Amino acid sequence: QKEVEQDPGPLSVPEGAIVSLNCTYSNSAFQYFMWYRQYSRKGPELLMYTYSSGNKEDGRFTAQVDKSSKYISLFIRDSQPSDSATYLCAWGSSYKLIFGSGTRLLVRP
Amino acid sequence: NAGVTQTPKFQVLKTGQSMTLQCAQDMNHNSMYWYRQDPGMGLRLIYYSASEGTTDKGEVPNGYNVSRLNKREFSLRLESAAPSQTSVYFCASSEAAVGLSNQPQHFGDGTRLSIL
Numbered sequence: 001q002k003e004v005e006q007d008p009g010p011l012s013v014p015e016g017a018i019v020s021l022n023c024t025y026s027n028s029a030f031q032y033f034m035w036y037r038q039y040s041r042k043g044p045e046l047l048m049y050t051y052s053s054g055n056k057e058d059g060r061f062t063a064q065v066d067k068s069s070k071y072i073s074l075f076i077r078d079s080q081p082s083d084s085a086t087y088l089c090a091w092g093s094s095y096k097l098i099f100g101s102g103t104r105l106l107v108r109p
Numbered sequence: 110n111a112g113v114t115q116t117p118k119f120q121v122l123k124t125g126q127s128m129t130l131q132c133a134q135d136m137n138h139n140s141m142y143w144y145r146q147d148p149g150m151g152l153r154l155i156y157y158s159a160s161e162g163t164t165d166k167g168e169v170p171n172g173y174n175v176s177r178l179n180k181r182e183f184s185l186r187l188e189s190a191a192p193s194q195t196s197v198y199f200c201a202s203s204e205a206a207v208g209l210s211n212q213p214q215h216f217g218d219g220t221r222l223s224i225l
């Protein structure tokens with residue numbers, strides 16, 4: 001079993017839609033959780049970072065962590081064409097991060 | 110704001126050639142990392158350096174060597190390139206240090222390497 005499972009997509013939605021991206025993980029030793037956004041031919045860019053279970057909001061983005069179910073989600077409200085990218089979930093323990101393989105999102109104008 | 114800078118951006122090598130990928134960060138970060146990204150595989154850690162003067166293996170270290178030249182610079186060397194090493198290579202850095210290990214990583218824009 002992979003340490004991190006993420007649906008590769010692609011996920012295609014109309015502009016203005018609410019997007020839900022999800023990841024599951026298997027290792028309960030993971031201590032912190034992140035979402036990265038990666039545009040084509042660019043490096044991953046940190047979007048959200050949290051230690052704890054529950055919700056964390058930043059503008060149109062909300063990260064939700066459920067440690068008991070080993071499940072994290074990223075919600076994007078009022079999605080824009082500029083949100084079209086690959087979204088990577090990541091889990092950390094000590095110095096290292098484990099990444100999901102990414103979900104490709106396309107927001108249609 | 111330069112952040113993490115990688116050179117070169119693109120390179121084509123022949124099997125058996127050697128090459129060094131360069132990475133420099135200007136954020137005074139303690140830790141630096143090298144990843145490779147392949148389709149459907151996500152980012153896989155090759156090597157990391159938790160502090161100047163130390164390096165450790167990651168998930169896929171075979172065929173690679175690294176040097177933490179100073180706090181700013183961390184290079185990745187392919188001694189004898191193989192087609193299986195065709196990939197996009199990313200360098201990252203973070204504030205993570207002894208007693209402060211859970212810190213986000215910041216990435217460069219990658220080196221696209223093709224080995225024929």
